[in-house]
Amino acid sequence: MGNIKIHELIENRWSPRAYQTKDVENEKLQRIFEASRRAPSAMNEQPWRYIVGVKKDGQVWRSIANSLNESNQIWAQHAPVLILTLAKKHYTRNGAENSSRYYDLGQSVAYLSIQATNEGLFLHQMGGFSQEKAIENLQIPEEFEPVTVIALGYKGDLNSLPPNLQEREKQMVNRMPLNQLVFSEWENSFFV
Structure with a gap:
């Protein structure tokens, strides 16, 4: 399909594993979370919540890292900042299960990601953590479910990583072509 031009913030988004120890400015964190707050959600429920741990401040960062x-x-x-993402299980207005909570949280994180890229920051999302440890360490109420952890900061030196992770970072991120993702009918590509 050739070279399709997309917005540079999306094109430049990257999930590194190497981070500088440099602190992330509070003003940048405010803008990132303001962007995440603006995401759409089913019935405007805004079921996402974030617990932010800043390394220099200590305990919350350690609690997230420990999970x-x-x-x-x-x-x-x-990473100077670790963020635990959470989804509220039920709608506030009627108590019904919010089956859109993960989708809505994902949109909020996407907005956060784009704003972070705009701020010169990088983030790496992780599903590899213990929900049980996060709940225990951070005393999360039953109504909220930990979903992912995000490492956030300024991109660091590749050489700060162990050799096996350096190799993974060097590998080009491959994305499936559009003709394998978008269909007019099942298995009939929308884009020829």
Whole structure:
């Protein structure tokens, strides 16, 4: 399909594992979360919540880091900000299960990602963590479900990573072509 031009913020988004120890400015964090707040959601429920741990401040960052799988702790230990994403299980207005909560949280994180890229920051989303540890460490109420952890900061030096992770970082991120993702009928590509 050739070279399709997309917005540079989307084109430049990257999920590195190497981070600088440089602190992320509070003003940038406010703008990132303001962008996430603006995401659409079913019935305007806004079921996303974020717990932010800043490394220099200590305990919350350590609680989130402690919930990560060992393979993620190896590199995420250098990220100056760790964010736990949560989804509210039920609608506030009627108590029914919110089956759109993950979709809505994902949209909020997408807005956060684009704004972070605009701020010169990078983030890496992780599903490799213990929900149970996060709930226990951060005393999360039953109504909220931990979904992912995000490492956030300025991109660091590749050489700060162990050799196996350096190799993974060097590999080009391959995306499936549109003709394998978008259909007019099942298995009939919308784009020829």
